Amino acid sequence: MSAISLNPPASGTESRGRILCVDDEPNILRALSWLLQKDFEVVTAAGGDEALALVRRDDFDVVISDQRMPGMSGVDLLREVKAIAPRAMRILLTGYADVQSVLRSVNESEIFRYVAKPWSVTELPKLVAQAAAIARRHPAGAPIAGDLPAPDGKGSILVLDGDPATHALVEVAAGDVAEIVHVSNVVDAVHCLIDREFSVLVAETHLGPSIEISRFICLLKQRHPRLVAVVLAEDSATDTVARLVNQGQIYRFIPKPAKAGYLRLALRSALVKAEQLHAQGELVKRHAVDALDTEEAARLEADLALAQSLVRVSPAPSDAPPPGNRLARAWRRFFGTGRA
Amino acid sequence: MQFRLVRYVTVTSLAFFLLAALAMVYFYRQVALTNMLHLQEAANVNVTRVFANTLWTARFVPFLAESDGLSSPELKNNSQIQEIHRTVLDLMRGGTTYKVKVYDRRGRTVYSSELAQIGEDKSGNSGFQGAMAGQTRTELVHKEKFSAFEQVVENRDLIQSYIPQYNGREIAGVFEVYSDVTPFLGEIAATEKKLVAGAAVAFGALYLALFLIVRRAEGIIVGQNRERDQAQQQLAQSEKMASLGQLVAGVAHQLNTPIAFSLSNVALAIASLNRMALPLRVAAHLAENVRRHPGVDSVRLNLNRSRGLITAVDCDDAEAALAARMLGDVQNGLEQMRELVENLRDFTRLDRAKVVGTDLNRALRTVIYIAKSAIPGRIQMVEDFTELPLLECNPSQLNQVFLNLINNAAQAIPYEGHIRVRSRVEGREIRVDVIDSGGGIPQDVMPHIFDTYFTTKAAGVGTGLGLPIARDIVRNHGGELRVTATSSLGTTFTVTLPLTSGGEPPPASRP
Numbered sequence: 047m048s049a050i051s052l053n054p055p056a057s058g059t060e061s062r063g064r065i066l067c068v069d070d071e072p073n074i075l076r077a078l079s080w081l082l083q084k085d086f087e088v089v090t091a092a093g094g095d096e097a098l099a100l101v102r103r104d105d106f107d108v109v110i111s112d113q114r115m116p117g118m119s120g121v122d123l124l125r126e127v128k129a130i131a132p133r134a135m136r137i138l139l140t141g142y143a144d145v146q147s148v149l150r151s152v153n154e155s156e157i158f159r160y161v162a163k164p165w166s167v168t169e170l171p172k173l174v175a176q177a178a179a180i181a182r183r184h185p186a187g188a189p190i191a192g193d194l195p196a197p198d199g200k201g202s203i204l205v206l207d208g209d210p211a212t213h214a215l216v217e218v219a220a221g222d223v224a225e226i227v228h229v230s231n232v233v234d235a236v237h238c239l240i241d242r243e244f245s246v247l248v249a250e251t252h253l254g255p256s257i258e259i260s261r262f263i264c265l266l267k268q269r270h271p272r273l274v275a276v277v278l279a280e281d282s283a284t285d286t287v288a289r290l291v292n293q294g295q296i297y298r299f300i301p302k303p304a305k306a307g308y309l310r311l312a313l314r315s316a317l318v319k320a321e322q323l324h325a326q327g328e329l330v331k332r333h334a335v336d337a338l339d340t341e342e343a344a345r346l347e348a349d350l351a352l353a354q355s356l357v358r359v360s361p362a363p364s365d366a367p368p369p370g371n372r373l374a375r376a377w378r379r380f381f382g383t384g385r386a
Numbered sequence: 387m388q389f390r391l392v393r394y395v396t397v398t399s400l401a402f403f404l405l406a407a408l409a410m411v412y413f414y415r416q417v418a419l420t421n422m423l424h425l426q427e428a429a430n431v432n433v434t435r436v437f438a439n440t441l442w443t444a445r446f447v448p449f450l451a452e453s454d455g456l457s458s459p460e461l462k463n464n465s466q467i468q469e470i471h472r473t474v475l476d477l478m479r480g481g482t483t484y485k486v487k488v489y490d491r492r493g494r495t496v497y498s499s500e501l502a503q504i505g506e507d508k509s510g511n512s513g514f515q516g517a518m519a520g521q522t523r524t525e526l527v528h529k530e531k532f533s534a535f536e537q538v539v540e541n542r543d544l545i546q547s548y549i550p551q552y553n554g555r556e557i558a559g560v561f562e563v564y565s566d567v568t569p570f571l572g573e574i575a576a577t578e579k580k581l582v583a584g585a586a587v588a589f590g591a592l593y594l595a596l597f598l599i600v601r602r603a604e605g606i607i608v609g610q611n612r613e614r615d616q617a618q619q620q621l622a623q624s625e626k627m628a629s630l631g632q633l634v635a636g637v638a639h640q641l642n643t644p645i646a647f648s649l650s651n652v653a654l655a656i657a658s659l660n661r662m663a664l665p666l667r668v669a670a671h672l673a674e675n676v677r678r679h680p681g682v683d684s685v686r687l688n689l690n691r692s693r694g695l696i697t698a699v700d701c702d703d704a705e706a707a708l709a710a711r712m713l714g715d716v717q718n719g720l721e722q723m724r725e726l727v728e729n730l731r732d733f734t735r736l737d738r739a740k741v742v743g744t745d746l747n748r749a750l751r752t753v754i755y756i757a758k759s760a761i762p763g764r765i766q767m768v769e770d771f772t773e774l775p776l777l778e779c780n781p782s783q784l785n786q787v788f789l790n791l792i793n794n795a796a797q798a799i800p801y802e803g804h805i806r807v808r809s810r811v812e813g814r815e816i817r818v819d820v821i822d823s824g825g826g827i828p829q830d831v832m833p834h835i836f837d838t839y840f841t842t843k844a845a846g847v848g849t850g851l852g853l854p855i856a857r858d859i860v861r862n863h864g865g866e867l868r869v870t871a872t873s874s875l876g877t878t879f880t881v882t883l884p885l886t887s888g889g890e891p892p893p894a895s896r897p
């Protein structure tokens with residue numbers, strides 16, 4: 047356990063941050079404070095209401111909350127914290143979360159990290175230290191909520207999706223407030239991002255049955271930190287979303303099928319967020335991401351090359367039916383097949 | 387019992403085909419006979435005309451006038467008869483006419499080609515009367531024995547016509563002509579046979595087509611039924627898996643908490659112990675030093691050698707106490723895990739097949755413990771038990787019943803609320819109530835809640851199997867499951883189980 051002794055004991059005069067831990071399990075709270083008390087000033091709360099009272103009274107750098115608690119859930123608590131104390135970095139620490147609460151943790155609570163229980167005794171203090179440092183050095187910008195200031199129209203959106211319906215939907219939702227560029231494969235997306243800067247990226251996590259690109263979105267986000275990522279995807283598995291949060295700091299995750307009105311709100315808010323990031327450059331630091339490990343990054347590059355060759359050769363699908371089947375198909379259409 | 391479509395179609399269609407064939411033959415025969423009668427009548431009229439032309443004015447008119455005054459025997463022996471008879475025979479030879487008779491206006495036979503009949507009175511005969519009224523009467527008759535003009539013939543079908551004969555404007559007499567239609571009838575019968583054969587072939591073909599169509603349709607229907615059954619089975623299976631998954635997720639969460647803090651604490655405690663190694667070494671060194679000099683008040687420390695070590699000691703006695711507390715929490719966590727595993731074991735009871743004397747309160751406690759891990763924390767579970775005698779039952783099945791009821795109760799509570807589980811002995815029964823503070827069951831839903839696959843919940847949340855399965859299990863135990871109260875303030879489901887093992891023992895296991 048040399049890693050722990052790497053953390054030098056706090057010098058006593060000044061801790062590296064004030065941390066609020068919230069969980070309904072006293073055992074968990076004790077374990078967290080034992081783990082963190084050497085380096086940080088740790089305050090604990092046994093529930094959402096107690097935590098909110100503390101946040102109102104005191105100033106915290108980081109709030110770590112469990113998701114499942116009687117009374118207020120972690121997601122709800124962190125959303126409130128975001129409004130009351132926007133400077134505090136929010137971390138959701140949970141053993142199990144249903145899809146719905148994971149989505150809300152992204153879209154409503156805008157959490158910094160999603161940490162699974164059991165946590166790593168080496169990683170968690172590092173993460174908290176990072177979060178605390180960010181909170182101290184880079185206070186948050188004005189919260190984006192309620193009546194959105196209309197985006198100034200200089201924004202631009204890059205849409206990466208294989209499904210034409212999504213492109214149409216984005217066009218409907220934000221065609222009037224931003225310039226929209228449509229691409230349907232990773233290669234084009236990379237080229238577009240090299241050529242110019244975009245404010246917002248709208249992307250699907252799957253570009254076909256076998257092309258999963260959530261890691262790629264994370265990679266893009268690391269290369270272009272100022273890009274505000276909105277994921278509009280069919281697959282909203284908990285761990286995919288968690289990865290997109292931790293390694294991609296995505297701004298919104300919208301499960302398909304998305305309603306145009308909701309998408310419109312999300313895109314507007316994303317455009318405003320992009321303007322904010324543009325105006326206050328160091329705000330970007332609040333959205334620092336976990337690096338992909340090198341092996342993964344290398345594999346990604348290889349995939350990219352593969353994708354390139356795939357895209358070039360894909361021919362237009364022919365839709366003329368084989369003539370011999372025509373009669374059989376007409377027969378089936380007239381009588382049905384008797385199979386549901 | 388499945389409906390046998392092919393059999394049904396075969397029997398009914400064959401019956402109808404038979405009916406149709408019979409009707410066809412019947413109508414054919416009617417039409418053919420009518421046609422034949424008309425034809426033969428016309429033929430007989432012609433025959434009569436021939437007789438009339440050759441005989442009437444020349445012979446019969448004077449003969450009739452003369453016979454008026456004669457008695458029947460006199461008539462028979464009248465000299466003119468022989469002459470008339472010869473002429474008649476001449477005319478009849480070679481034709482199908484078997485017999486000719488002539489009546490006078492009073493109905494007396496003045497002539498018959500069968501001479502013995504001359505003089506007979508036929509005034510009561512309806513054919514004669516009809517002819518006297520001016521109509522030509524024709525009918526088909528069958529004669530077993532018939533004396534035709536030259537011989538006696540047997541078993542013939544004959545057409546008998548009464549034809550009025552006029553003298554100026556008034557009827558002077560009546561001809562009766564018999565002609566043989568046996569060959570005609572033979573032809574009709576032969577045609578009938580052909581018709582029957584034709585109908586058999588046509589209807590056979592029709593039936594074959596029908597059979598093929600229906601058999602294919604039945605194949606499709608059977609296939610669809612099988613698919614539907616499979617889909618329902620799959621649904622049931624996936625429902626089982628879903629509730630199992632929910633349970634497992636809840637249990638995993640429950641296990642995860644002690645695992646998380648124990649892992650963290652153990653790591654910290656180990657680090658802490660590692661830090662204590664040096665102070666312990668220093669302390670041991672000091673102790674050794676002291677032990678080596680018994681009975682002295684002070685010992686010398688050679689700081690040259692140990693200064694580095696001793697100054698490196700950086701921990702207070704609180705550290706050991708802290709490590710002990712951390713490990714105390716770990717012990718606590720392990721205790722929690724042990725409890726969970728014990729409850730899980732009680733809940734599933736690997737001795738599934740057995741019927742055993744069970745303390746239902748203990749079973750209920752287990753179910754509540756398990757359910758708690760799966761239902762949201764905002765819902766409070768209340769145990770309201772009284773001492774119960776042991777019940778002969780299959781505990782794992784009853785666990786399933788109570789888990790279903792508690793799950794339903796939890797799903798009926800949208801926000802904060804409580805679920806009370808109450809156990810009582812009432813007479814010779816154990817009564818368990820599951821009382822929730824949920825939204826109640828609407829009146830229009832109430833009649834259906836025990837129906838298989840009836841659910842008001844979203845797909846994936848409920849499949850509508852919970853209550854029907856629960857009721858099945860309770861009934862197999864000789865008991866009953868019902869709703870004893872429901873309003874907007876909540877619902878009470880009541881399970882009653884008889885204590886007397888009078889009924890047959892509950893079955894070993896459910897499919």
Ligand SMILES: Nc1ncnc2c1ncn2[C@@H]1O[C@H](COP(=O)(O)OP(=O)(O)OP(=O)(O)O)[C@@H](O)[C@H]1O
Pocket residue numbers: 625790794795798822824825826827831835836840841842843847848849850851852853854877
């Ligand atoms: N405690 C309750 N309060 C209100 N409604 C209830 C309650 N219990 C059952 N119901 C109603 O009865 C219906 C049938 O219940 P049942 O347990 O058979 O199926 P389900 O709960 O919908 O699905 P499943 O149990 O298979 O997951 C439910 O959909 C619900 O509408």
Ligand SMILES: [Mg+2]
Pocket residue numbers: 790793794848851852853
């Ligand atoms: Mg149910």
